[in-house]
Amino acid sequence: MLARSASKLEQSARRRTDRADRRTELAADRTIFAAERTYAAWVPTGLAALASGVGAKALLEDVVEPWLASATASMLTLFSALCFIAAVWRELDPGAPPPHPDIRRLPPWLLISVNGFLVLVSLAALVGIWVVRA
Secondary structure (H helix, E strand, C coil): HHHHHHHHHHHHHHHHHHHHHHHHHHHHHHHHHHHHHHHHHHHHHHHHHHHHHHHHHHHHCCCCHHHHHHHHHHHHHHHHHHHHHHHHHHHHHCCCCCCCCCCCCCCCCHHHHHHHHHHHHHHHHHHHHCCCCC
């Protein structure tokens, strides 16, 4: 009877350890998904800022002084480049590494290449804001 009780106690402890390990793995998965949601928020913010910068230049040029329209557009365009850089930085450095998640992270080369291209687009728009005259 004592051996049977000890066996049940060992099984119960093993199940609790397995459940705790599984909860830890699920928490690691949630951490990765949260980092991807953060990345997915930075990129549209950068695209909206880029579009706003280009639009501000076109809309404000006849309303305010040309230098003010260009400065406003430049700030929005620079903010877009910052958003694209922050997106990669936050995705590649989310903090403490999670313990052995079940899912894979996005490949760093993909993030860097896509966001690097978007930064180049932002810088090209910035050059266009100051060089191209309407």
